[in-house]
Amino acid sequence: MHKWYEDRECSEGVVIGGQVCLVRNISGYSFESRMDPQDQEELREKVFEAVREEESRLGLYFEERDLSDLSGCSRTSLIGRLAIPPLMLGTSEKVGLLLTPDEAVSILVNGTEHICIQVSCPGKHISQAYETAQRVDDALNAHLAYAFSDRYGYLTASPLYTGTGLMASYLLHLPYLERSSLTGTYSKELARFGFTLRGHFHGSSSAPGQIYRIKNSRTLGMSEIELIASLERLTDQISSSEEKTRSERDKDQEEIETDQTYRAYGLLKYARELDFDETLEYLSYVRSGCQNHIWDCSGDMDIFSLMIGMQDAVLISGHGEEEEGEKADVRRARYIRRLLPGLEA
Amino acid sequence: MLCDRCHENEAVVSIVEITDGKEQTLNLCRECAAKSASKGITVMHLPGSSFLGDILAGMLGLDAAEEEKEPVDRGEDLKKNNIVCPTCGRTYDEFMKYGTFGCPDCYKTFSFLLDGYMKKVQESSQHAGKHPRFSGETVHIPDIELADSGKGDKSSGQEGPIAITVDRDSSIEELKAALKRAVDREEYEDAARIRDMIRACEGETGNA
Numbered sequence: 001m002h003k004w005y006e007d008r009e010c011s012e013g014v015v016i017g018g019q020v021c022l023v024r025n026i027s028g029y030s031f032e033s034r035m036d037p038q039d040q041e042e043l044r045e046k047v048f049e050a051v052r053e054e055e056s057r058l059g060l061y062f063e064e065r066d067l068s069d070l071s072g073c074s075r076t077s078l079i080g081r082l083a084i085p086p087l088m089l090g091t092s093e094k095v096g097l098l099l100t101p102d103e104a105v106s107i108l109v110n111g112t113e114h115i116c117i118q119v120s121c122p123g124k125h126i127s128q129a130y131e132t133a134q135r136v137d138d139a140l141n142a143h144l145a146y147a148f149s150d151r152y153g154y155l156t157a158s159p160l161y162t163g164t165g166l167m168a169s170y171l172l173h174l175p176y177l178e179r180s181s182l183t184g185t186y187s188k189e190l191a192r193f194g195f196t197l198r199g200h201f202h203g204s205s206s207a208p209g210q211i212y213r214i215k216n217s218r219t220l221g222m223s224e225i226e227l228i229a230s231l232e233r234l235t236d237q238i239s240s241s242e243e244k245t246r247s248e249r250d251k252d253q254e255e256i257e258t259d260q261t262y263r264a265y266g267l268l269k270y271a272r273e274l275d276f277d278e279t280l281e282y283l284s285y286v287r288s289g290c291q292n293h294i295w296d297c298s299g300d301m302d303i304f305s306l307m308i309g310m311q312d313a314v315l316i317s318g319h320g321e322e323e324e325g326e327k328a329d330v331r332r333a334r335y336i337r338r339l340l341p342g343l344e345a
Numbered sequence: 346m347l348c349d350r351c352h353e354n355e356a357v358v359s360i361v362e363i364t365d366g367k368e369q370t371l372n373l374c375r376e377c378a379a380k381s382a383s384k385g386i387t388v389m390h391l392p393g394s395s396f397l398g399d400i401l402a403g404m405l406g407l408d409a410a411e412e413e414k415e416p417v418d419r420g421e422d423l424k425k426n427n428i429v430c431p432t433c434g435r436t437y438d439e440f441m442k443y444g445t446f447g448c449p450d451c452y453k454t455f456s457f458l459l460d461g462y463m464k465k466v467q468e469s470s471q472h473a474g475k476h477p478r479f480s481g482e483t484v485h486i487p488d489i490e491l492a493d494s495g496k497g498d499k500s501s502g503q504e505g506p507i508a509i510t511v512d513r514d515s516s517i518e519e520l521k522a523a524l525k526r527a528v529d530r531e532e533y534e535d536a537a538r539i540r541d542m543i544r545a546c547e548g549e550t551g552n553a
Binding site: 025027029030031033034134137138141142145146147148149150151152153154155156157158159160162163164166194218219220221222223224226227 | 481
């Protein structure tokens, strides 16, 4: 099944894709840290039932995903594939997850909050993602009353989500801003507007693969529409700045980068061991190769999906790549070799 | 990584301090962060550390530590520390420690500190967005009014000013309970105000 992050739009342009989360709690229950397992199970059943009844009206069909594995590998894999926001996953055994086959819409139950609805979209279409999230939100609300106050909005265990309960973000590829040391400056500027800009992957550098996420840090005091509009506006500014920095390279710089891009491709295509950080670095060059018209991006150069797929947990659980006693770096190299499209030199 | 100040505890917070117009980034443990008296402070959560709420609660504690404690304030503090949410049992101390609420009613229980807290965490304390499409308000948080006591010289003043925790939109049961509390405390002005609210409520529903 084609996943949302395998869409072509994720490999074109600065904006890879967007995600919208809505955090909700059901009235009549304490928050997660004060719930006993029977209540959690009861709540999960109620939410699942509500979803089942609304599926055909929503036009969205969910599969239940088992998160009970003790090694945590399937959980890490789902987080790596962007199906669950990492901060929302708690420690409850009664956690439940409903996921559409393309993994674009997920409903997490009994995480750190009762319900977290997440909708992902390729490219710069966060308004559409928000519309879908709203429909799911309203559909659940038709069966379950949310804990809500006129004064503080949707009530959540963590005051970081109180109010709209909305977290909206875009994933961005910013190699040129990073190389010009401008990402730190933007980060500080964005903080004034209530947004953060942070590296998405966790590795030895602050932003492996130059993949960043811009996200709102405040959820109370503004409407959802304002929040989304601010995100779009700020993302446009960063995106333009990235494009401008790229276009201002001189010819020498261009030649050096072309060479680096081809070297990166060569290593990816032929190395027998690839570690996490270097793989992302090379994939970042190859993705830039498309923007710089070094090679043709028609169809095959699905770089972002490789960035997702090459993570340790995702490799093991998603792609059947596991072999007994094999090193992760060897497995990763084999995965990349298999999927990286050929080039006419 | 270890704290830049004490070199003993694990650093959980990255702080940008501005001293004499110069910026300095320090990685501090929670205790040293709480002691840091800088006003121009930007706090960032270090990756790998936990309890962001802990740090936020610590930030609120920051300001409290800077104020001089009057005897009346200490009375208020004791009151705060004894506050427990009747629905889920979360105490004020637990809230300050974990930075999270135990249940929706905690927003009512701790409403006296919420406006200030929300303004620190979210820079606003009033929801301006969507309301649930199919359900309404499930927890009503009244506006806190400090009764104009003018009773600083009374012996019962050691309890501090008494807040009215109900307003026009509270339920009849809440209003009647508040009326009883006000009468027990001999706060007859507050009692009269609450009685008028009850009358207005009953007048609307046509009850005698």
